[in-house]
Amino acid sequence: MDIFIQQLINGVTLGSVYAVVALGYTMVYGIIQLINFAHGEVVLIGAMVAFSVITALAPGGWPPLMVVAAGTMVAIPVCMAIGYGLERAAYRPLRNAPRLAPLISAIGMSIILQHLALLVWSRNFIAFPQIIRSEPYHIGGAIITNVQIAIIATSVAMMAGLALIVYRTRLGTAMRATAQNQHVAGLMGVDINRIIAVTFLIAAALAAVAGVMVGSYYGIAHYQMGSLLGLKAFSAAVLGGIGNLPGAMLGGVLLGVVEALGAGYIGDFTDNWFGSNYQDVFAFMVLIAVLVFRPTGLLGERVGERT
């Protein structure tokens, strides 16, 4: 039982990271029905920028939390600039092009970002300075660390903040209107271009936070870390119902738990025919299963994603 609770804690922490990234996918998809393939790379840049800042400040003797916060504060504007650039350079000119065009353009952008990161931060795995001491707390036989608690809390806070913006502000109303019908929203006086740009900015800020979370949790970053994380987070967004904010959160946490429990128990259930080596398969299996059997996802409102 302790082991089961421990796996749940592992899964929820991992899932919280997925959730924050998934929020970015779901926001952009909700508003312009585009899979922002380069979103994972924005997370990567966030982690890398934070790494540079934290490394520079770590010897300064500041309290660790402040150093991490400073890293985040620098990572957010950098990522927002990249998010805005992405929208302007790669997506906006293709808004009326055939569906595959923006996707291919997005793939191109993700390759470019990845290799620019390689040029700046090298190909090597980069170790974050270990400034935050991880303090274990015992829950029964299971252990949860202060870092894990911080990650889960940040993720919930992000979700809440985002919900406030989307459902309680004029900006949010305009975003929802644009999501429902760009043309009509435009007629109602909503500046579509501005709203879409703002959506990208918010998504990029979320990605920056996610990048810092991943980097400081695992203590390591790599120029290829964005792609698999992005894919999994996208799967999470689809699982929850793409375009749906609580759905992204739910999908992220569920996927994290599925991965943790899957890696932890699949060996016992299949007499070790399958093992933790298939951990990365679960996300894709979930993705395919959801798309085939319930394309709207768990909480999805949008019908008609098929054809």
Next chain:
Amino acid sequence: MKQSKLVLTLVAAAVGLIGCGEEKKPEPPKVAAPPPPSIEIKIGSVAPLTGGIAHLGKDNENGVLLALDEANAGKIKIDGKDAKFVIMSEDDQADPKVGKTVAQKLADAKVAGVVGHLNSGTSIPASEVYNGAGIPVISGSATNPKLTEQGFKVQFRVVGRDDQQGPAIASYLAINNKPKVVAIVDDATAYGEGLANEVEKTLKAAKINVLPREKGTDKTVDWKAVLTKIKGRKPDAVFYGGMDATAGPLLKQGRELGIKAVFAFGDGACDGDKMKELAGEAAEGLMCSTAGIPAAAADSKFLAAFKKKFNSDPKIYSPFTYDAANLLIEAMKKANSADPAKYLPELAKMDYKGATGRIMFDEKGDRKDPEITTSVMKGGKLEPVAIFKAGQTVSYEVFLKAAAAAPAEAPKPAAEVAKDAAKTAAEPAKDAAKK
């Protein structure tokens, strides 16, 4: 004190050997006709010079460069002509496709011999090209057993195989820690899985309970699910076959989850500074193995020359590529020919004392009884604790004494003394080595 003594004896040994080598004078040239004054001999060097492990590739290349420089300075005569050795350095990008193509390039250029490649994944496909062209190739770093199992006469290696390193770390673990249950994890790469398989074999032979294998990938940073499962089985030791970038997070998360077991890694994760950087305090007590003897115990003449030429210390495998290049040159000297067909038989029966110790090849082209070092992280530093050679584990101090005591000319010095010293080693190691 101890250190300086060791260096002195090593220098003495090296000097003795060099003298020894000079005694065997090259056979007088058989060809009577007046030869042209000089002959250019091309030696290929292949390693990834771009990409993720370019720094290691460069290190490998440096080993070859140094060897060729020294040979050129030594004014070697082959077939009566002044030999001038030139390096033909190729970049295989650690990509199997490119590996085969650059092998072809070297074959096209009719190189006399090749030192490389760095990775097993490129060495294996490339070996077929060299075999077709009859060019001897010595790897200083490819550890996958398959490389020399293909039956190619031209393929050699001067580094230990995964199935030699696995037993080394496993038998040390078995003797020293006497675990009852061991968990084994690997990164599902050719290297990581291969090494983990050998460790598992050795441990099982020593009647130690090994848990079902757990796996990640070479990019996995979240090991918590796997580690939590392992924690539930309460192992006394955890072995991980993989590289430092994944081993660091594994170690750190293992300690965070409260796993008290000993963590043991292979040479992919045996860089002390890197492990400390990645795992912090959790790195303390880590046990890991490296192929060959520790750099500090390597030939000091080589170390000094390397430092002088490149203004840096050898990273991992340059002593081996240095030896590999020297082996090619020595074989050419003995055969008095740079023609692969003529010097290949000499290469196969070489008995050479190089920077990494005594080198002889077995019938497959593998190095006979290579040393494997096991180290433990103590006070933030990796300290060698044991040397594994010819199926025997010897403590590091005993090894040093043996190396110091052994006269360089004695026929089988290290092995003999090691055997005496190994009486202290427990039985499981022997069983394990026999498999």
Next chain:
Amino acid sequence: MKGRHPALVWVGAGLVGIALLALPFALAQAGTAWVRITNFAILYVLLALGLNIVVGFAGLLDLGYIAFYALGAYVYALLASPHFGLHLPFWLILPIGALVACLFGVLLGAPTLKLRGDYLAIVTLGFGEIIRIFLNNLSQPVNITNGPQGVSRIDPFRFGGFDFGKSETLFGLAFSGPVKYYYFLLAMMMAVIFVTVRLQDSRIGRAWEAVREDETAARAMGINTTNIKLLAFAMGASFGGLAGGMFAAIQGFISPESFVLVESIMVVSMVVLGGMGNVWGVILGAVLLSFAPEVLRYTVEPVQKSIFGKSLIEPEVIRMLLFGLAMVLIMRFRPAGLLPSAVRKRELAERKG
């Protein structure tokens, strides 16, 4: 080509044919290595042509195409190597490989083709990864693929006493292994080009076009859209499988690390760069991008070395940056690729007008 003087076209084709036949001997002067590089380029052409059926003709973006290549390669490797002790002849295994790949194409396509374009792309990407992960892990409990260790000592093509792995002299000309493979690959490429060109102008080709342009309208016109899309998937997959088998034979050693996502993306960029739907454009794209690293190696490296004294940006990174840039710029300024297909040209003109 229509409308031009037919005799001129034939003469041109004849000249190209002679040039292609003589090519390996010219390349061998520079080194057999160049023949090998050319062989890999032809393999990429085959892959790009196969993917073109799916992406270019039917308009379905497949980001996991390399999985079919992997399947073909593994079928060949397992049936012609000491791993299982099987040594079947290549003319038997190549079709089997193509068939297995085709089967998986249908298996993947059947449930997912109902999905809209961008979802399909992500699902195929996932599929590609799943296949690779399975290939990497099916070494236990029963050893099928030998896992990450890969399969080695794969048989070269043999036809009676004619061994593609060995050199021999015919008609006074030296035929090395790579040169033999070159002719085989060339013949294969010609066959595939012929098939795809004919397909494009056939009923099926027009049905694909219809589905690509407007699926609903196509269905209204009586086209069974699911079947026609499945067919595209199956055909594309079998070409990939065929290329994979040849890759395994030429390489002699394969492991899952040769079939990673980047390879899929590379083939997609070849198709996109050359011009989706245009056979000649796709060939151009594949040839350009597969020679790119070699060309960059001989141009960018020396230039950097002479300016900065060392190599600052590796050719591999430059190549990837160029790939990415090409994808973005082409989508923006020349969505139909370098050599657009006639239909695409027309469409674009209409859209603008």
